[in-house]
Amino acid sequence: VVSCLEMGETERRYHHGDLRRQLLTAALQIVSERGLEGWSLRGAALRAGVSHAAPYHHFGSKAALLDELSNESWALLAERLAAIPRSGSPLERVQRMAVGYVRFALENRERFRVMLHRGLAGTPESAQAPTALVVFRVLEAAVAEAQDAGVARPGDLAPLVLTSWATMHGFAALVVAGPLADQAPPGLAEPLAGVVAETLSHGLGPT
Amino acid sequence: VVSCLEMGETERRYHHGDLRRQLLTAALQIVSERGLEGWSLRGAALRAGVSHAAPYHHFGSKAALLDELSNESWALLAERLAAIPRSGSPLERVQRMAVGYVRFALENRERFRVMLHRGLAGTPESAQAPTALVVFRVLEAAVAEAQDAGVARPGDLAPLVLTSWATMHGFAALVVAGPLADQAPPGLAEPLAGVVAETLSHGLGPT
DNA sequence: TGTACATCAGTGAACGCGCGTTCACTGATGTAC
């Protein structure tokens, strides 16, 4: 008997335990090719090489799959921001986080679009918020360190964190899925993110 | 013969010249009730009290109606920002623009959602960009005035404008259609926008 | 002022499509004895 884990990537069919993952990446691919309106559960199943009813053994509904994709992406972004090393001033770290945020959005356009989409789609966005707030926590910790080091303005933490998040998120949104998309040469967005991050970090500094 | 203009609001049927407008507001209402996925051309026609084929005399397609709604909303926002009076320091005006931006998004949630949606939806967002960039121009002028007055950091204008736009847009997006929506008590968003705007304006200031 | 006519903005029937979801089924898997 050959164990599941020893089977080749493509020859797995029954009970491979991988279909869930494959459906998620299939959905992501379709989104990147045909846009957010263009993807369907059936399409994802087809691309995963499986009947259109199969997804229902892994996801309760179309929306559930998209939610999972969104939550996973927020978590990925949070991980990435948290992994930014503590070298130099804590404010410089926040600055690097801003650039990392934008780079994440640029490198994972579909993921970022899905993340934005979930807030937009239904009125009950209850499922998304908790995961996305992990990003807030990561930023909060970084800004708090800057305050402790005396390089950020003292006082209420929340406004500083919100300004940081807003600036990163806004720039990413404008550039990846907003009016600034395809507006400038592709290589320009990241250096621009750099100077935007500088301006932000200047704004966080003491008076 | 009774002229079109003299007819009552509801009794207009043929050639009233108003259906275009009615379809737009109907679409907006449906979006606010059922979300962006929930609206349809047929639904808008129904709500406007007209057959489902009638819209095609005013809009080439479903997407065209949505584009018009988006462009109109961007223009509305730009107008509103431009109308903010020049009292006090030019930086304070930018600050008031940030608050106005967020307030616009909060007061016109559906419009703002449509604006965000157009960037997300199709890959060819060619139609949206030009109108949306009017907002950029308005901010650009305001920040330039601050530079001229010596209250904003001298040098490249673009990074300062982009940081401003990103911060306003990001905060609005987070609060109206993002993870922060329905996260805090409704009345909290606007004062928060105030302090975020302060932090932003501090960031624009000279070193 | 009256009449003929082009144009305009509606109507309603119809087409065709892809979709989400359900259901009874079947074959593979892993486990208890």
Added chain:
DNA sequence: TGTACATCAGTGAACGCGCGTTCACTGATGTAC
């Protein structure tokens, strides 16, 4: 080590729906003479 059996993860047919869009039509409108 074999065997019986519960469970699991697929299949394919089917349901029903609402949608965007097209088309031939018709009645209202405004205009040229």
